[in-house]
Amino acid sequence: MRNTISISPSVSFVRADSQTVQVRGACPHDCPDTCSLLTTVENGVAVKVHGNPEHPQTGGVLCNKVSRYTERTYHPERLLQPQKRVGPKGSGQFEPVSWEAALTDIAARLKAIAARNPEAIVPYSYAGTMGQVQSESMAARFFNRLGASFLDRTICATAGGEGFTQTLGGKVGMRVEFFAESKLIIIWGSNSIGSNLHFWRYAQQAKRDGARLVCIDPRKSETAEKCHEHIALLPGTDAALALALMHELITHDWLDHDYIARHTLGWQALKERALQWPPERAAEVCRVPVEQIRALARDYGQCFTDRQPAAIRLNYGMQRVRGGGNAARAVACLPALIGAWRHRAGGVLLSSSGQFPVDKAALQRPELLAGRQPRTINMSTIGNALLAKTSAQFGPKIEALIVYNSNPVAVAPESGKVVQGFAREDLFTVVLEHFKTDTADYADYLLPATTQLEHWDVHSAYGHTDALLNRPAIAPLGLAKPNTQIFRELAAHMGFIEPCFSEDDETLCRTVYGDKVDFRQLLDKGFVTLNLPDAPFAEGNFPTPSGRCEFFSERLQAMGLDGLPDHVPNYETLGTSEQYPLAMISPPARNFLNSSFVNVKSLRNIEGEPVLEMHADDAAARGISSGAVVTVFNARGEYRVKAEVSARARPGVVNGLGIWWRKLGLDGTNVNQLTSQHLTDLGRGPVFYDCLVEVQAGQPGEPVV
Template identity: 50%
Template sequence: MHSETVKTVRAVCPHDCPDTCAMLVEVDESGRAVRVKGDPANPFTHGGLCVKVAHYEKRTYHADRLLFPMKRTGRKGDGKFQRISWEEAIDTVAARLAAVAKEDPQCILPYSYAGTMGLLQGGSMDRRFFHRLGASLLDRTICSSAGMFGMRYTVGASVGTNPETVDQAKYILIWGSNIITSNIHLWRYILKARSQGARIVTIDPLRTRTGEQSDEHIPIMPGTDGALALGMMHIILRDALQDQDYIDRYTLGFDELKARVREYPPSRVARITGISEDTIERITHEYATNSPAFIRVNYGLQRHAGGGMAVRNIFCLPALLGSWRYPGGGAMLSTSGFFPFKYAVLERPDLIQGQPRTINMSRLGEALTRANPPVRAMVVYNTNPGAVAPDQQRVLEGLRREDLFTVVLEHFQTDTADYADILLPATTQLEHFDLHRAYGHTYVMLNTPAIQPLGECKPNTEIFRLLAGRLGFEDPCFKDSDEDMARQALASLNGITLEDLHEKGWIPLGIGDAPFAQGGFPTPSGKCEFYSERLKDLDPLPAYIPPREDRLSNPELAKKFPLVLISPPAHHFLNSTFVNLFQDKEIGPTLEIHESDAAVRQIRTGSPVQIFNDRGNFLAKAVVTDRTRAGVVCAPSIWWNKLVPGGRNANSTTSEEITDIGGGATFYDNLVDVRPAD
């Protein structure tokens, strides 16, 4: 193909990943996207794309793509539909929602998450619509809320180290993060730091791809990270390794913290974490004496009962050592708090009348089966709760209700789509306009549509505009175009305009190399708060909150179900996205099980096994390994139920219990047992 026949359009990866990669889409003279590649000009992503997105055009043009509105013709869950017009679809949805709203609008539940991270397609016209309708509010907790609140009560927001300075670190703790799978562009900075003498240590229950390539992997019992952080603080203060000047100037509550961490000597922490005292002593001294030191935390470790406090404890460590003083020093979970967007201008909470209830999305099963007043209509978009929500059997029980009117906006016929009454075809990132922030770098980015929508697909924003119009909502905000809303969102970012983004594709926030070198944390005190008055009803000081399902905290349950199940992202999947495209690359659902645990159960690699507890069960093929520690099994996820043997995935065993802070899901706080499948 001659270059003059190809148009190149700037785009952004929309998926739930910290890297938010800059992409280039090549479009031929017929208007078809023929190639997606990374944009080499972007300073952070440098032209790289992960294995999932490198052929994104194949997802857009996949033969199974939903292209037309559909209505259900069979039983819920059977996945039988027939094509209808957009007029019939919008009329039907509007009429059903209006009928429910007439009796009680709180009986309508919007259910969405991070199928796209775009500010417009993910959280703008949809929020306006449901706010104006008076629907129940959704507390979007399922992925990251515990960690985000843990940071908020410590450093003030989802802020941390500038990731572009990590190559200047001298010691790097990768704590519960498989960077090579889920944050690949940061790995380049880490490797550069290593080439300059930095040591890389990974703390993780599983020896992941990242752990394999680190200088050391330290296996920890799931859910005990908060105790390890307290033990490290104990050693730092016991051995006078702290930066007292930084503490005195830029922290709050040091004396109280000092008293608290005395309760966590290495001997106690070793019993809790399964890490030897010698190892705890050694890595603490390495971390404290090699400056600047950097900690990369990820979300897996906050999916336990004490997940919010665990992140809070870890984020106290850099302030004790003064690591924030230096480029490359500090810690990072998310950079999203650096972006000063005024989300209210997109979401318009001022449209809410009265005080509608709030439903925690991590307890969807309970909401669909026990809420009072009941949920009578649900609109699902940007998520696949039939596969990804905890306590799956209860969720599916709710979705099967014949008196529940369910609308699903989707690209493919997912597990959740099979339960829809009306199925609406949504555009992919190549077909719509959007504005992006990131949670792994600090660039504002613009996605420009490269092609016309396929079939009769429509952007989320347009679908909710149509519904607002059909319901007679006359508020001027429902007339806003996507570009109007982008300008509204950008108004709070000094000096960044939509015109600049159209020209350049992305613009950095300019947070500086060491944003907290002189304090300035976005907390009420302006300091790193070891003591947080806002947490006084839980515990204002860092504490260890054990898992609910654990050998120490719940020994009776552990006798019955002695293995901890974790279900981190499979390398070729992102949540439940890409499962239908790349299932062959993951060779089916697998369960990694330690050699000793496999031996007593007479399980061999390749054997079909059943993983079970009192909540449910699922099937997988065993992989006997030493990559996971004894007592821990790992099921890479999240598979669609309809694509696996037995029709159930790991969430058939997870619970709807929530975290200490932030109301987050506790996917990895999960005891199971394993047996050979019949």
């Protein structure tokens, strides 16, 4: 017998009996895969989350993290009631309060600050959920109406995004499913097995069909181990490598002259720049064997001469250095040189997010600003911003911070300053959260938010081209509310009476794409594939001002910047400091996603504890063995952690796997104690992997025994 359970007036789910239902949803986390989920619910309780086999990109398979999503939703430490701070900031001491009491007091505090200057109020959010509705719809309306400061959301991908925008016209590229047909796949700055699992399935299919896989990464990741070749360049030298590849393509005439002539801009200028980068020069900068560079160029050029597709999967690791934007630009130029875009299995993919027709204005309602132009705070320099006093340069001192979908005390760079800023007694802080994170410990009010299993949302993707709908599978636990509802109720307490604050979540879901995506299909299947060409740039038609792949960017030149891509050395270049002779990168631990899932016991048990991977030569020179507690330090701070002598680390580079909550570290810190608040050349992004350190057993200054 088939029965239905009603969720809203226009939606129902079919179930096999009166107790069990399967609900379609979408993974909300900061991952390119954006999987389609099926949640099995028994008697109102979610008992299992698994991949939707009907969704081609998911293929019924989930990563180890999301497959344990019920463990996170029903975690015994889940926040289920509003709480008010009763102890010192950072102590994590709270007492329960009612929603009415919390919202009334929060509104009163915000009104008082806004009466002086609403720009003293700052939102802080990022990709705790990637959903269009629960991330920036009702929240953006609230802050626009209030006149609060804007937040420049830069902490992940803006350097590469700007580089691609200046070269290809946006966050666009080849469709991920066609990597399965490629004959050469270059995986650049990505541990795909841990952070892009469903792309890895396509790469494996191509490998079985004879494709060659090359991984470019300072760390010998799980992905690098499975590729035919690993090029372990130094952090921040990717543009030098890309320019040397161009040099070889030019000197050996592995070039599609017709494609270059018809579909690119600035070829002669790029040619002159690339010819300054012979493989020998790049090998010295990257500290890799020169023959590796020549061989990769030969493989890439051979794809042109043999009319075989070559594809590059670029990820975000390589852009988190000073020259990250230029590096992304340089790599984005490569496919046009050999005409790789002619093939549907050729080209490059960094992010597909620019291809989704999201109606941001309808979601965020910028007209609520009423002509105001608030200042902008860069989330990557929140430490400096919180410590700045009122000035002509910075504007008003930040008096209130509302944090949602983020854990800045753990994830923002130079966290010693971030903690100092959050610890200000005169800073009013509200945090919407699932758990008592490092950031939550500094809140004045904690507001319990729903997880993905408990609310509506619509998702775009940045690793494929399917739009997804998330339905609530269970009722909100305890007194938790969706972000949208929290901001609706807060707006009401502030006296905001505009009709847009009354729109429900299903209406917001329909607003995301307007008439550009059939919402009925989303309701019926849970996903809709965008109607896009298989080979989007086979005949040019790039979304740039010229319609061409712009090797030379007149827009950058107009801003006083170099119109051509170039190698921009790190702020902290290896070999320039006797005091800090090691470069440090902080790639994600495989079983965490940024700082999410760190408190899921089964996943933390797999990871074990925070570690610093060191090459045997670097460890031996310092008398360090695996398991020893070491201090990693630079001028910004210290971080105590256990060392792991590992072949995953290359000489001169240590890998501080992240992002652990600070409170779980040996001394209450994590790897971001050492990273800086410098910004990238393009996109105003952070430079997490542009960081020099020293490592010593024991405390700094102590003799090594």
